[in-house]
Amino acid sequence: MSDDHDDSPIAARVRELEAVLEEKGLLDSAELDRALEAFAHKATPANGFRIVARAWVDEEFKARLLDDANSALPAIGLSMGGGLQVQRLRVVENTEKVHNVIVCTLCSCYPIALLGPSPTWYKSPAYRSKVVSHPREVLKQFGFELPDDTEIQVWDANAETRYMVLPRRPEGTEGLSEEELASKVTRNGLIGTAAV
Amino acid sequence: MPRINDVGGMDGFGPVVEELDEPAFHADWEAHVFAMNRALIGRGVYNLDEFRDAVERTMSHESSYYENWFRAIQTLLEEKGHV
Incomplete structure (x- = not known):
């Protein structure tokens, strides 16, 4: 501060x-x-980095995370509690064909109790207005370009459901430990405005 | 009629500006507004829905995020006769 x-x-x-x-x-x-x-x-982006790294190395954890994230988190000592109300966390997985981006068009809904405050740009009218209509253009403003045939899915968060993106594991990371993998992940990757 | 906060699909807000290595809060007062709000909701002075409603009806796109929060908190406290 x-x-x-x-x-x-x-x-x-x-x-x-x-x-x-x-x-x-x-x-x-x-x-x-x-x-x-x-x-x-308690609430920091590092929690998200750990979740992603575990999902990359543990198929069972990943399956549970994508099915019901709230019930998967305790396995790595995390939870969605600690905020004013417990929200549902939905984790959406990037694949070769589909890239996910999260937003809250109405305000600033974000898994804050888990990841800490969202970045200011996430709360800005510029991002919230545009990412739903021109996601590709917005991602370019982050220096992030996707192949033309990749489908972009935009998820609009609300009071009850918060989203987090599960990025694709980068190539060439086969020999890395879970901790090293976690260090590859960024907050923008958890929102979808970066590849990882 | 949609409220001022309902911006999905609108044009005219300019490019998205990213701040590198942005801290959780930019100043102490922002953290205090955040914590004050949680404490007041926790004590039942107002509830989360009342707060959201207050932000939406008092916010301005000219103000920063936590300035809008502060305005909403003040408004609710005034309306409930606390200040």
Whole structure:
């Protein structure tokens, strides 16, 4: 976290509101700090990288992940809990023929309790408006071009169901450990705006 | 009529701009808005559906994501007579 903007008017207004709420007994600043720390520790893109790497090396895990992700996660010590409500996670697999991309056209739905906050561009009207109508053009803005005959499937997340992409395992990674495989995965790969 | 947040398929928002190595939050106040919202919902001051509705009816495309959240929180607290 950076303190760069803490002199900004909005930062002052947030602090002010927090103080008022604390005075009224509606908030506890210490509790807020603890919750933030716990969240930063628990919810990170690295969880997604681990899920992908395990799916690449373990067919049984992968089958379960694609069938019912929520029930597959405990096998690697993860869960969809910890947020305000437990959402269903649906993992969609990229294949030679089909590439998946996720979006939330209405707002910013994302598996946040598992992967941490989504990137700002994911929440931007530019991405949300365009990826459903011109996905290929949007992927190009990420420097990512797919063959013309690859079908692109766009998944629109909502309050109940969140999506994550399972990228294809890169070629030439046969000898790598699960940990090394996890290090190949990026957050954009989990959203579908990168190959991996 | 669709609300302002319902942008799927619309034109005119320009290119998607990616920030490399983006942190989870850009400033402390963003993290505090995020945590404040969770705490207020957790304590039942308002619920998640009320928050979503408040974001959708008070948001502006000119404001940043967490500025919109903050406006929604303030609106709900005012409407419920807490501030």
